[in-house]
Amino acid sequence: MFSLCDPCRISQSVVPKQSLRACSASGDHLLNENALDEQIQKLLSRRRYLRDLKARLLDKPSSPSVISVTSTPRCAAQVTFTPAPRRSNTDDDLGVFQQCRRGFKARTPPSAQASIVTQNRFDPLSVPSSPSAPGDVIVVGDSIVRNLNITCPNRKSFVSCFPGARVRDVTRRAPAIYKNRAVGAIVLHAGVNDIRHRQSEILKADFTALIKDTKERTPSAKIFISGPLPLVRRSNEYYSRLLGLNNWLQGFCKNQDIGFINNWDLFWERPRFFKRDGLHPNSFGARVLSENISKVIRLS
The missing domain is CATH 3.40.50.12700 (Rossmann fold)
Known part of the structure; x- marks a missing residue:
């Protein structure tokens, strides 16, 4: 039997606790490394998938489902002007215009109206008049x-x-x-x-x-x-x-x-x-x- 104040007893009781702490710390470290390895593997697989997708897209540029996007560098806005086609001053070209005095609006000639033919749709049902x-x-x-x-x-x-x-x-x-x-x-x-x-x-x-x-x-x-x-x-x-x-x-x-x-x-x-x-x-x-x-x- 050992006494409560025996130093050997105290040392025996302290050593297992330290070893347990060291084991737990090493286990946590292993778990973290495994999780990190899994994330790295996922990223690598994702990278390989993106590379394969890029290669497929580059191999099929004429596919209707592929939309090529090109980026252009930013530059100052450019304004281009297209000159209107010149018209000759012939009578045929000026026939559609009207000269008017200042303060008056040009009046367009009235459009030709189609002739309206009126008839009685019940004429075939009418009974011909008998002679007098x-x-x-x-x-x-x-x-x-x-x-x-x-x-x-x-x-x-x-x-x-x-x-x-x-x-x-x-x-x-x-x-x-x-x-x-x-x-x-x-x-x-x-x-x-x-x-x-x-x-x-x-x-x-x-x-x-x-x-x-x-x-x-x-x-x-x-x-x-x-x-x-x-x-x-x-x-x-x-x-x-x-x-x-x-x-x-x-x-x-x-x-x-x-x-x-x-x-x-x-x-x-x-x-x-x-x-x-x-x-x-x-x-x-x-x-x-x-x-x-x-x-x-x-x-x-």
Whole structure:
């Protein structure tokens, strides 16, 4: 056992403390050196990265993503003046200038204004005005046209028949029908009652007089001649004269520059279109004849 005042005991207790302090100091020094080494390594790696980046940028100067920046030394500001181009004193060059007195401002000539075209955009929807008097399409003839019903868009029709009338009768009585009327088209149907008189040349002269009189009285109207129908249960002579009249009327209308309505082929060998007398069309035949006349007028 040692006493508390033994010097050997005191020395033994002091030495370990000093050694511990020295160890702790040396450990702190090692830690600081390691941290410094890590920072140096980071800086070196950063430097290498920047060198590589610089080398890549220098190797690719034409890349659109690379922007070259050049610095210029500071120097005193320089002002450069560009002289205005000289103008010749020709009339063409001075044409855009105006001379004015002192105290007055130059007035620019008024610009040309574009012409404005005005129109009603609802014109296509407007309904055309109907004529003041009925009878845009007038049909005049013998009893064959009694039950006709002419249908033309935006036009009125008027049918007037004279039973037993010959071509001369139509020439005499037709002017009273289309007098004081706004006539657009006139359809003339006659000649069947002239066949039995066996006067072909006179019949042709009567048709010529009829067309001449109609043109003089209605110069703005379209004129049509409705051809004869091939009658049923008639003699060969009667039939031959009707066919000859139909053929002559075709050429006559062409020479007179008027319309011809051919009904012959439409009624040929169709007795169901006629009444019992074989002369006048029945209700169905009247509809067929009306539609044929209306179609020719619409297409004219």
